[in-house]
């Protein structure tokens with residue numbers, strides 16, 4: 001009887017894990033990778049120090065990506081839409097500015113259009129569960145904040161260490177290069193931006 | 196999901212290109228008859244005049260759509276979307292200029308943004324040197340890069 005219970009427990013666990021996996025990855029199952037659609041943009045601003053980023057931001061937060069919502073903006077001529085993605089970020093701490101809720105909506109250019117994922121080559125979309133530090137500009141007309149300088153204003157926390165987007169990408173060069181943190185600790189990072 | 200970018204000395208190739216039977220001169224659909232779009236295209240075509248391999252073929256007017264629009268404070272001034280591809284061949288591209296972000300740009304600077312996006316249209320990728328394909332407006336403008344440089348032109352010449 002006990003052996004049967006253990007067996008049943010293992011089977012149910014496997015089933016649950018499989019279902020969780022399907023939920024996490026089903027967004028990507030519909031994406032047709034073979035079409036290789038990509039976006040390149042010309043960035044308006046260039047940041048050469050964390051201090052500049054901090055000074056230019058309205059809000060700076062440490063948080064975690066909770067959910068992803070795709071939306072598209074139809075262009076004036078109606079020929080197509082440009083894909084955007086809104087992320088709900090759970091705020092763990094606010095390093096600058098004022099946020100009234102415990103979540104904030106942050107947008108990135110790129111997203112899902114006709115079941116195909118479009119991504120900016122040097123600014124890949126955030127993923128649910130990502131732990132991030134975001135330097136944000138003021139809330140804009142769609143009720144969300146954009147990240148300052150695209151990939152430049154986003155840092156990822158891995159094992160309590162902070163990395164810029166360029167450091168996590170295989171390319172050797174990147175617009176984020178002058179902001180590379182070489183994986184400093186979160187404490188050192190927050191000290192740096194306030195110094 | 197992206198193929199590897201081939202980086203040469205002064206230019207980088209995205210790996211995407213037009214079928215070699217349809218490339219020169221650069222033609223496009225200018226959605227708002229925006230004169231700076233024509234000006235950026237003229238700069239490219241003028242620079243590419245010297246490449247005999249590019250003399251007999253053309254992108255048709257419907258293959259590249261260029262349009263200025265207001266996308267808000269996105270952080271980018273121009274966007275290039277490879278809309279339809281067949282393998283690594285472009286079938287159709289969109290270029291949009293973000294009128295919100297170029298509000299305080301000079302005509303030369305706006306032309307630089309459009310010409311940069313046209314560079315992607317040819318199949319060029321980003322470089323971080325003083326060339327048109329540097330993705331930072333700040334870097335290009337502070338080095339007065341408003342039209343294709345020799346390296347950018349060599350890049351296109353190496354593809355077609």
Ligand SMILES: [Zn+2]
Nearest residue numbers: 040041042330
């Ligand atoms: Zn570009």
